[in-house]
Amino acid sequence: MKALKRIIERARQSPRRIVLCEGEDERILRAAINAAEDGVAKIVLVGNRRNILAVAAARGLDLAALDVVDPADSRLTTNLAAVLHDLRRKRGMTLAQARTAVHEPLCFANLLVRQGHADGCVAGAVHPTAEVVRTAIQILGVDPAHKLVSSFFLMMLCKPFHNLKGGMIFSDCGLVIDPDSNQLADIALAAAESAESLLGEEPRVAMLSFSTSGSASHGHVEKVVNAARRVKERRPALAIDEDVQLDAAIVAEIAERKLPDSRVKGNANVLIFPNLEAGNIGYKLAERIGGAEAIGPLLQGLARPANDLSRGCSVNDIYHVIAVTTIQAQAAEARGARAIG
Numbered sequence: 001m002k003a004l005k006r007i008i009e010r011a012r013q014s015p016r017r018i019v020l021c022e023g024e025d026e027r028i029l030r031a032a033i034n035a036a037e038d039g040v041a042k043i044v045l046v047g048n049r050r051n052i053l054a055v056a057a058a059r060g061l062d063l064a065a066l067d068v069v070d071p072a073d074s075r076l077t078t079n080l081a082a083v084l085h086d087l088r089r090k091r092g093m094t095l096a097q098a099r100t101a102v103h104e105p106l107c108f109a110n111l112l113v114r115q116g117h118a119d120g121c122v123a124g125a126v127h128p129t130a131e132v133v134r135t136a137i138q139i140l141g142v143d144p145a146h147k148l149v150s151s152f153f154l155m156m157l158c159k160p161f162h163n164l165k166g167g168m169i170f171s172d173c174g175l176v177i178d179p180d181s182n183q184l185a186d187i188a189l190a191a192a193e194s195a196e197s198l199l200g201e202e203p204r205v206a207m208l209s210f211s212t213s214g215s216a217s218h219g220h221v222e223k224v225v226n227a228a229r230r231v232k233e234r235r236p237a238l239a240i241d242e243d244v245q246l247d248a249a250i251v252a253e254i255a256e257r258k259l260p261d262s263r264v265k266g267n268a269n270v271l272i273f274p275n276l277e278a279g280n281i282g283y284k285l286a287e288r289i290g291g292a293e294a295i296g297p298l299l300q301g302l303a304r305p306a307n308d309l310s311r312g313c314s315v316n317d318i319y320h321v322i323a324v325t326t327i328q329a330q331a332a333e334a335r336g337a338r339a340i341g
Helices: 002-013 026-038 049-059 077-091 095-101 105-114 129-140 181-199 219-234 246-250 252-258 276-288 315-340
Strands: 017-020 042-046 067-069 120-123 150-157 166-171 204-208 239-244 270-272 293-300 306-308
Touching: 002 166, 002 315, 017 026, 017 105, 017 315, 026 042, 026 049, 026 315, 042 105, 049 067, 077 095, 077 105, 077 129, 105 120, 105 129, 120 129, 120 315, 129 293, 129 306, 150 181, 150 276, 166 181, 166 276, 181 204, 181 219, 181 270, 181 293, 181 315, 204 219, 204 246, 219 239, 239 246, 246 252, 246 270, 276 293, 293 306, 293 315, 306 315
Parallel strands: 017 042, 017 120, 042 067, 120 306, 166 270, 204 239, 204 270
Antiparallel strands: 150 166, 150 293
16 A cells, blocks of 8 residues: 555654544544554644543553643643634634633644644544534634635555556545535645645546536536636646546546547546535445545645544544644645745
């Protein structure tokens, strides 16, 4: 699995502080320990210290490599409550409510990231996706370069039987149900950035449809074409095919016949699905029938890195998302440095 190994190695080269907030779950503890000991990230574990230590003791786990922070006695709690109140006061949150809410580990963890005490957040092994995403949007906010928070899966195709090799970005497969053309354009732009940061490659984007280059006429096709044209306006140099069927997106011989003027040329590494239904089906087909490894759902479009986990995640799944979050944090820092420069 060379693509995934590259991500882990890049994380080790410059680990970031990643905060986890579900430390009473054994999977989280084991993944956190592995990530910290492997040098993939510097782990901050937020929660009830007594309960976390009890779970660790019962499982024989050594938390020496982790920084355990309890909102009940942290020196940061009072300040973070004030920050939360300032963020949410226009929505009716009182200071008393903020002082209560800040003790919730998910809230506290995101505030640590917002205030620069951590570089990224991972949650979702216990919390439902809606709560993870809502908290991230409310506290971290949306990246000014985007208007939408969306999701993607990092699909790893590294087994001997795979004709395609390496990593691919599938988006949006987990969050935005039926994007309009503007939203679909934003998803494509964010996914292209995800490909650049995680795959270390120039993005080659395919806007998937049941039509290739106008072979069918329908409102669904028009949405995809309009989205692709908006992407081209914002990133003229980006390699992107407008309406393209999956085979023409990933098979060079078919692309040459169906789309001779393509800049992607049947070598897409970013697949943009027209809606959540198609995306969810597509990634699960690739995973369950195609034997790809699916890492995610991961979030894009936030002002700072935060990622969701499936509640059925394994220790390895969590470890990989921690590594991805470290890479996202590195990329966010690099973008900030370029903006300042």
